Amino acid sequence: MKFKLKALTATLFLGSSLLGANAMAQLPQNATAIEVPAQSIQLTQEWDKIFPKSDKVEHRKVTFKNRYGITLVGDLYVPKGATGKLPAIAVSGPFGAVKEQSSGLYAQHLAERGFVTVAFDGSFTGESSGLPRNTASPEINTDDFVSAVDFLGSLDNVDREKIGVLGICGWGGFALNSAISDPRIKAVATSTMYDMTQVMADGYEIKMEPNPKVPYERTSPMTTEARYKMKQDLANARWEAAANGYSLNGKAEDHLTPQDKITAETPRFVREYSNFYKTKRGFHPRSVNSTTGWNTAMTPSFINMPILQRAGELKAPALVVHGEFAHSRYFGEDAYKALGSKNKELYIVPGANHTDLYDDVNGKIPYDKFEQFFKANLK
Structure with a gap:
C-alpha cells in the first residue's frame, strides 16, 4: 500500500510482504502467511502551532523511525544563516501533548539561540505512527528520544558529539532515562518533569492544597493494597x-476536566491543566490532553516497569528545572537527588506552577538558563 504525503512518500508494510519471495518459498507447507494492512500517516503542512513562527529560524517537517519500526514525525528547527556543524537538541513533551504545543515552542526558542533542534511526537500520538492510538510505553518512549538522537546525528549540519535532549513534564522522565541508557547524549535537561511510572504506581503524593501561593505538601505513596x-x-x-483490538480510549471528560466542569473543589493542579489544554491558550486537536483520553490498556506497563532505576549511573551533565509552586516539584527533586552526574543542577523558578513552564503566557520559562546549560555542555 503506497500513499502520498504531499512532499513525502512512504510505504509501510507488515506481514507477508516483509518475507520476500525466497523466504516465502522456504515456509513449511502448513504455514500461513497473513498480510496486515499498513497504516497511513497524514502530515499537516501548514503552520498550526499554538505559538507564532519565528523569522530567525528555518523550519521543515521531518520523519524518522525508532527501533520498533514506528515512524516518528517531528519539526526540525535550524538557526537561519547558520553554517558548519552545530550542537543539537531533541525535545518532546509534555505527556499527552504534541509538538505543536510546548516542545515546539522550546525547540524554536533554542534554535534561535544557535542549536539545531527537533520537536517530535512520541509513538502512537500526534502525527507519528503506531497502533493502537493514544497509548504510551516507558520503554518505547525512552527509545523515541534515543531514535531522535540517531536522526539528529545523521544530519550534515549537526556535530554528533554535541547532542542533548530536553524533556517536558512526563517526557522529562523519558529524557533522563534515555540519557542514562545512551552515553551519546552529552547533556540532558528537564522542565516541570514527571516520572510517569512513579505517578501511575503511587498516585499523586501531594496534599490537595487549594492556595496557589502555598507549596504542595508531600504525602505518603499509594499503599500496596490500594495498588493491588x-x-x-x-x-x-x-x-x-482485548475484544476491541486494544483500541479503546477513555472519555475526554474523565481524562481532563473541561472548563465548564471546574468547581471550587477541583484540585488546583487540575484547574491549571484544564486552563492550558482546554482553552485557546494551549488547545490542539491532535493532543490527547486537549481532546480524547488515553488508551484504556496503557497503565499496567507503567506500574510494573519503573524508569530511572539506574539514575545513579548517569554521567552526562543534567539540569532539572521546576516551578516553586508546581504540584510535580517532588518528581524533579527526587530525580535530582538520585542522579549520579557530577555536573547537575536543580533550578527552581520562583512563583511558577506546573503549567507556567508550558508556554510564554506568564513569562516563566527560563530560556536563558537552558541556553547557558546546553552551550556549556555541548562544546
Whole structure:
C-alpha cells in the first residue's frame, strides 16, 4: 500500500510482504502467511502551532523511525544563516501533548539561540505512527528520544558529539532515562518533569492544597493494597479492551476536566491543566490532553516497569528545572537527588506552577538558563 504525503512518500508494510519471495518459498507447507494492512500517516503542512513562527529560524517537517519500526514525525528547527556543524537538541513533551504545543515552542526558542533542534511526537500520538492510538510505553518512549538522537546525528549540519535532549513534564522522565541508557547524549535537561511510572504506581503524593501561593505538601505513596485493587480494576477492564483490538480510549471528560466542569473543589493542579489544554491558550486537536483520553490498556506497563532505576549511573551533565509552586516539584527533586552526574543542577523558578513552564503566557520559562546549560555542555 503506497500513499502520498504531499512532499513525502512512504510505504509501510507488515506481514507477508516483509518475507520476500525466497523466504516465502522456504515456509513449511502448513504455514500461513497473513498480510496486515499498513497504516497511513497524514502530515499537516501548514503552520498550526499554538505559538507564532519565528523569522530567525528555518523550519521543515521531518520523519524518522525508532527501533520498533514506528515512524516518528517531528519539526526540525535550524538557526537561519547558520553554517558548519552545530550542537543539537531533541525535545518532546509534555505527556499527552504534541509538538505543536510546548516542545515546539522550546525547540524554536533554542534554535534561535544557535542549536539545531527537533520537536517530535512520541509513538502512537500526534502525527507519528503506531497502533493502537493514544497509548504510551516507558520503554518505547525512552527509545523515541534515543531514535531522535540517531536522526539528529545523521544530519550534515549537526556535530554528533554535541547532542542533548530536553524533556517536558512526563517526557522529562523519558529524557533522563534515555540519557542514562545512551552515553551519546552529552547533556540532558528537564522542565516541570514527571516520572510517569512513579505517578501511575503511587498516585499523586501531594496534599490537595487549594492556595496557589502555598507549596504542595508531600504525602505518603499509594499503599500496596490500594495498588493491588487498582491493578484488579485495570485487569478486568482489559477484557473489553482485548475484544476491541486494544483500541479503546477513555472519555475526554474523565481524562481532563473541561472548563465548564471546574468547581471550587477541583484540585488546583487540575484547574491549571484544564486552563492550558482546554482553552485557546494551549488547545490542539491532535493532543490527547486537549481532546480524547488515553488508551484504556496503557497503565499496567507503567506500574510494573519503573524508569530511572539506574539514575545513579548517569554521567552526562543534567539540569532539572521546576516551578516553586508546581504540584510535580517532588518528581524533579527526587530525580535530582538520585542522579549520579557530577555536573547537575536543580533550578527552581520562583512563583511558577506546573503549567507556567508550558508556554510564554506568564513569562516563566527560563530560556536563558537552558541556553547557558546546553552551550556549556555541548562544546
